[in-house]
Amino acid sequence: MKANYKTGILTIILMITASLAFPQDFPDWPVPDNEAAVENPVEATKESIAAGKALFNMQCKACHGETGKGDGLIKSANLVSEIFTAQTDGAIYYKLHSGRGQMPPFASQPEEQLWNVINYIRLLSMDPEDMVMKNAIISIIFDENSEKKEVTAKVEEFAEDGTKAPVANVKVNFGVKRYFGVLPISTTSTFTDAAGEVSVFFPDDIIGNETGKLIVVAALEDMEYNPVEASAEISWGLENPNDYWTERRALWKNNDYVPIWLLISFIGGALAVWGCIGYVALLVFRIKRIGDKVS
Amino acid sequence: MSGSTEKKKTAQSGGFEQISEDLIRPLYHNTFGNQVYIRVLIFFIIVGVIAYGHQLIDGLGLTAMRDYTSWGIYIASFVFWVAVSLIGSLISAILKLLSQNWSTPLSRISELIALGAIAMAAASIVIDMGRPDRVLNIPLHGRIQSPIIWDFLVVNTYLVISAVLLYLPLIPDIAIMRDKMTGIPKWQKKTYEMLALGWQGTQEQWKLLKKAIWIMIILILPVAFSIHTVTSWLFATTSRTGWHSTIFGPYFVSGAFVAGAAAVVIAMYIFRKRHKLQDYLTDKQFDMMGKLLVLTMLIYLYFNINEYLVPGYRWGRLDGAHIHELFLGHEAPLFWMTQILGLILPIFLLMFKGMRKPGPSLVIACFVLLGAWVKRVLIVIPTQFHPQFPIQNVPESWLHYIPTWTEMLITLGTVAGALLIITLLVRIFPVIPIWEVAHEKGYHKIFKAEK
Numbered sequence: 001m002k003a004n005y006k007t008g009i010l011t012i013i014l015m016i017t018a019s020l021a022f023p024q025d026f027p028d029w030p031v032p033d034n035e036a037a038v039e040n041p042v043e044a045t046k047e048s049i050a051a052g053k054a055l056f057n058m059q060c061k062a063c064h065g066e067t068g069k070g071d072g073l074i075k076s077a078n079l080v081s082e083i084f085t086a087q088t089d090g091a092i093y094y095k096l097h098s099g100r101g102q103m104p105p106f107a108s109q110p111e112e113q114l115w116n117v118i119n120y121i122r123l124l125s126m127d128p129e130d131m132v133m134k135n136a137i138i139s140i141i142f143d144e145n146s147e148k149k150e151v152t153a154k155v156e157e158f159a160e161d162g163t164k165a166p167v168a169n170v171k172v173n174f175g176v177k178r179y180f181g182v183l184p185i186s187t188t189s190t191f192t193d194a195a196g197e198v199s200v201f202f203p204d205d206i207i208g209n210e211t212g213k214l215i216v217v218a219a220l221e222d223m224e225y226n227p228v229e230a231s232a233e234i235s236w237g238l239e240n241p242n243d244y245w246t247e248r249r250a251l252w253k254n255n256d257y258v259p260i261w262l263l264i265s266f267i268g269g270a271l272a273v274w275g276c277i278g279y280v281a282l283l284v285f286r287i288k289r290i291g292d293k294v295s
Numbered sequence: 296m297s298g299s300t301e302k303k304k305t306a307q308s309g310g311f312e313q314i315s316e317d318l319i320r321p322l323y324h325n326t327f328g329n330q331v332y333i334r335v336l337i338f339f340i341i342v343g344v345i346a347y348g349h350q351l352i353d354g355l356g357l358t359a360m361r362d363y364t365s366w367g368i369y370i371a372s373f374v375f376w377v378a379v380s381l382i383g384s385l386i387s388a389i390l391k392l393l394s395q396n397w398s399t400p401l402s403r404i405s406e407l408i409a410l411g412a413i414a415m416a417a418a419s420i421v422i423d424m425g426r427p428d429r430v431l432n433i434p435l436h437g438r439i440q441s442p443i444i445w446d447f448l449v450v451n452t453y454l455v456i457s458a459v460l461l462y463l464p465l466i467p468d469i470a471i472m473r474d475k476m477t478g479i480p481k482w483q484k485k486t487y488e489m490l491a492l493g494w495q496g497t498q499e500q501w502k503l504l505k506k507a508i509w510i511m512i513i514l515i516l517p518v519a520f521s522i523h524t525v526t527s528w529l530f531a532t533t534s535r536t537g538w539h540s541t542i543f544g545p546y547f548v549s550g551a552f553v554a555g556a557a558a559v560v561i562a563m564y565i566f567r568k569r570h571k572l573q574d575y576l577t578d579k580q581f582d583m584m585g586k587l588l589v590l591t592m593l594i595y596l597y598f599n600i601n602e603y604l605v606p607g608y609r610w611g612r613l614d615g616a617h618i619h620e621l622f623l624g625h626e627a628p629l630f631w632m633t634q635i636l637g638l639i640l641p642i643f644l645l646m647f648k649g650m651r652k653p654g655p656s657l658v659i660a661c662f663v664l665l666g667a668w669v670k671r672v673l674i675v676i677p678t679q680f681h682p683q684f685p686i687q688n689v690p691e692s693w694l695h696y697i698p699t700w701t702e703m704l705i706t707l708g709t710v711a712g713a714l715l716i717i718t719l720l721v722r723i724f725p726v727i728p729i730w731e732v733a734h735e736k737g738y739h740k741i742f743k744a745e746k
Contacts, residue, residue, distance in 0.1 A: 009345060074690055251440045258439045266439055273452055276514045280459060283507040284492065287466070287500050291493020 026077060029100060031091040038090030042115035044122065046222065047189055050171050052120030055113055059106065068124040074102065080125040092118050123223065136167050136225045140218050140232040141197075149202040149236050153218035155192050157225075166196025170222040174200045177215040177231070185216075208237020311738040315471055318725040318732070321570035322476070325722070329569075336715045343708015346701045347422060355425045357701040363686060364679045364696040369423035371671040372706050375554065376416035376713070377450070377526050378547070378667065382555025383409025383457055384519035388512045397583045399735045400575045400727045404562050406461040407720055408555065411713035413454050418709055420450070442528040449522040456518055460511045461720075462490075466504060467730045470494035483723060523548045530674070536606070536613035537678035546598040552591040553638075554667035560584050560660035562717070564653055566726045575727050578652060585651030588663065592642045599638070613681045626677050629669060637666015 042048050057066075065071040068079035078084060096114050099105030106114060134157060141152040151174060155167040172190050175182035186200045208214035214237040219229035249257045350357050360367045386405035390398040421427045437444040473487040494500060524544035531543035540546070563584065567576040603621075606614040621630045641659045644650045650659065676696055680686070686694070698706075 009342070253440070255438050262439060266445070270448055270452075273514060273518060276510055277452075277455060277459065280463075280507045280510050283503045283510075284463070287494065287503050287507075288492035290497060290500050290503075291491075291495055294493065294495045294497060 029095060031087075031094045035094040036088050036091040038088075038093060040089035040093075040115055040118060042112055042119060044119040046169060046171065047191065048116045048119045049123055049223065050189055050191075050221075051113065052116035052118070055109070055117050056120050060117070063102075068121060076103070079121050085122075085125045089115070089118050089122075092121070131223065133226045134224055136170070136220055136222075136228055137164075138172070138218055138220050138228050138230045140216060140230045142216075142232065142234060144234060144236075149204065150199050151202055151216055151218070151234070152197050152199040153192075153230070155196045155198075155220055166192070166194070167225070168192050168194050168196060170220060170225060172198050173219045173221055175217045175219070176206055176237075177217060182217050182219075202234070202236050204236075204238075206237050207240050208235065210240050211235065212237045212239045310736065311733045314733050314736065314738070315475060315729050317572070317574065318727050318729045319472060319476060321572075321721075322472070322723065322725065323479075329718075329722075333715070333718060336711045336718065339711035340708050340715065343705050343711065346704040346708070350422075350701050350705065351427070357699060359692075359696050359699050359702065361693040361696075362689070363682065363693050364676060366423075366675050366679065367696060368672060368698045368702055368706055369419050371668070371675040372709060373416050373419035373423070374526055374547070374671045374675065375668050376412045376419060376709070377523055378551035378554045378671070379558050380409045380412035380416060380453065380457065380555070381519050381523055381548070381551040382559055383460065384515045385552050385555060386559065387460060388515050388519075391512060395583075396735055397579055399731050401559060401563065401580060401584070402464065402731065403461070403724075403726055403728050404566065405555070405559050406457065407717045407726070408558050408562060409457045410454075410461055410720075411716040412555075412558075413450065413457050414716060415709045415713045417450050417454060418712065422705055422709070442525055442532055445521075445525045446529060449518060449525050453515075453518050453522045456511065456515050460508075460515055463504065463508050463511060464728050464731060465490070465724060466492060466494050467496065468725055468728060470496065471729055472725070486723065520548060523551050530678075534683070535678050536611070536617045536681050537674070540602060540606075542598060542601055546595075546602055549591060549595040549598050550667065550670065553588065553595045554664060556584060556588045556591055557660040557663035557667065560588065560656050561664065564657040564660075566721070567653065570726060572727060575732060581653045581656050582648070582651045585645045585656050588656075588660070589642055589645045592638055592645075592663070596638060596642065599634070613683070617678060617681050620677055620680070621673065626673060630673055633666045633669045633673060636662050637670065638663070 060068075061072065063070075063072040063074050063076040064079055065076075070076045070078035070081075093114055095103070096106050096117065098107070136155050136157045139154050139156075141154055142150065153172045153174070155170055155172065156164045157167050159165045170192050172186075172192060173184060174186040174190065175184045177183075183206070185203055185206070190198045190200060192198045202216070206214065213233055213235045215231050216234050217229055217231045220227060249259045251259060251262070358367055358369075382405045386398050387402045391402070421430055424430060433444065433447050437447070469487050470491040473484070473491045476484075476487070524547065527543035527547035530538035531540055533539060560581070563576050563580060566572060603618060607618045607622075610618075620626050641663050644659055645656070650656065679696075680694075
């Protein structure tokens with residue numbers, strides 16, 4: 001009987017484990033020799049890698065994961081594995097272009113974009129230990145009274161003698177702080193010039209607070225520098241006339257804005273019911289006291 | 296109590312001795328069958344706990360729940376248990392307030408079912424959580440606006456009320472057992488002594504007890520209605536086809552009485568047979584419960600017609616897909632089996648007097664109760680395959696929901712859990728309220744001070 005019971009439990013555990021089914025390796029994906037021999041015509045410049053990263057994040061990250069390890073939403077190829085990185089750029093291009101199974105073909109993308117993505121994927125498999133990151137400082141410059149509404153970010157680093165030197169050709173992302181993150185306001189590739197500066201025009205349709213104030217953020221994103229960002233309050237936003245709902249209590253808002261009627265009925269109801277239960281407990285206690293006295 | 300009061304009591308109450316003897320007698324018999332039964336229940340609970348341990352370690356990935364079906368049979372079971380638990384309020388409160396004296400012997404059965412069911416409802420919710428260690432975050436950080444917070448409050452409140460309403464009418468019965476039962480284990484005697492609260496049946500004690508019972512009987516009504524209405528709002532307040540219905544509250548409450556009444560009929564039959572209570576659970580009780588079941592099922596049928604006819608008439612994009620799925624599509628066999636075998640046919644059959652006899656009503660009640668469980672599954676799951684945005688480019692396993700072994704074993708464990716709670720309680724407490732039945736039969740002077 002005891003042995004049977006144990007076998008039963010074992011069977012159950014086995015069944016559960018089996019249902020997990022470990023992922024198998026992907027079958028070989030042969031690439032024609034002439035395709036594999038194609039050389040990457042796009043140099044791995046910062047611009048190319050930045051464009052590749054943008055496309056990677058949009059089209060590849062969901063399945064292959066942020067770091068390309070194949071740990072995204074579904075079982076997918078590990079882009080930083082030795083088997084993968086041993087391939088030529090041409091072979092990877094062929095696979096991106098033609099697709100297979102759950103990997104969709106990206107033939108509709110411009111050729112250059114696919115090469116950009118390949119340049120970015122190559123970067124993913126680099127050992128972070130080998131990449132010595134430098135520190136930079138970033139500042140935001142703007143003229144609040146200017147008609148042009150231009151925001152400039154200046155990136156500098158400290159030279160060995162302690163003086164500040166501009167950092168050229170690094171990417172700066174501009175954005176506006178919102179409730180749940182940063183809304184990008186720079187859509188083109190924004191790289192610093194020889195003076196370490198890059199500017200964007202502030203869009204005229206961004207809503208600020210009731211007086212039009214908002215926070216502009218400029219963030220440095222580069223593979224040679226540690227990420228750093230600067231922010232500044234600017235009053236270039238549209239005035240938000242519709243603050244009615246942000247100050248009002250409503251069912252869909254957080255606990256600080258509970259509707260009064262709900263607060264009263266919820267707490268009132270709970271107190272009434274638990275008050276009654278408490279009163280009954282008191283009655284039971286009195287029954288016991290009488291019982292103790294009689295006996 | 297002294298010997299002289301004992302004698303006087305017997306002389307005054309006459310048949311009361313017979314009643315208390317009949318109802319206490321089963322407590323002496325721990326049959327072999329019962330012991331095996333309890334061990335079987337414990338076995339299923341252990342299997343369920345092991346499966347749950349597995350789920351706790353490896354996460355909800357062991358279930359068949361995925362992005363679209365994020366509520367599976369755990370939540371369906373939760374709704375089922377809440378539904379069944381409502382019977383405690385129907386029989387102990389509504390029928391009592393309506394002076395339906397035939398239901399007096401059923402009040403304890405219904406309260407036992409209510410307690411077992413609501414305990415498992417609470418358990419089912421925790422089982423469905425990926426991180427049950429964070430359960431306290433619900434009261435600590437929840438939004439008062441969320442029906443889940445309301446549900447958390449009412450489920451716990453109803454659990455307490457059910458336990459209190461079971462206990463209060465038990466006090467005089469426990470005192471009877473304390474005084475009358477001999478040759479029982481010491482722990483049992485001690486338990487009775489402790490739980491009887493020194494009950495002597497003085498006039499003052501009766502007054503306090505009756506007051507307490509009346510408060511609870513009235514209090515349980517709004518709480519019972521809110522628990523199942525709030526449970527329905529967990530669904531109805533979302534903008535999902537098949538759920539976003541304004542009648543979901545009464546639809547759930549009426550369905551709950553159907554499930555609970557069926558559970559009572561089954562329990563009645565089993566206790567009547569096992570405890571030889573033919574004189575107390577008579578054909579009259581089965582006849583009336585059968586009629587009650589027809590009434591509740593007719594109301595439930597009425598809500599069913601509303602629930603399906605109106606969206607079926609509108610035939611909106613998602614409503615249409617949902618109703619098509621239930622009526623003619625993938626879920627149709629299960630749907631029609633549930634509706635016909637669990638609702639329409641039982642209504643028809645129970646209209647005949649012969650079908651309300653103990654045997655036939657047991658069979659019918661089993662179908663109704665099983666149908667009630669499947670109906671909850673059909674309410675909870677198919678809706679989730681009709682989201683507002685079309686389902687595209689998702690892994691194959693997200694497109695259907697078939698419960699895994701883990702889910703089924705854990706759910707089975709909760710069924711065994713509810714049955715074990717009831718079984719253990721009827722091992723030490725009489726399943727028919729002794730003093731209430733005695734009152735019903737006209738033996739009023741049970742205790743010395745009651746005049």
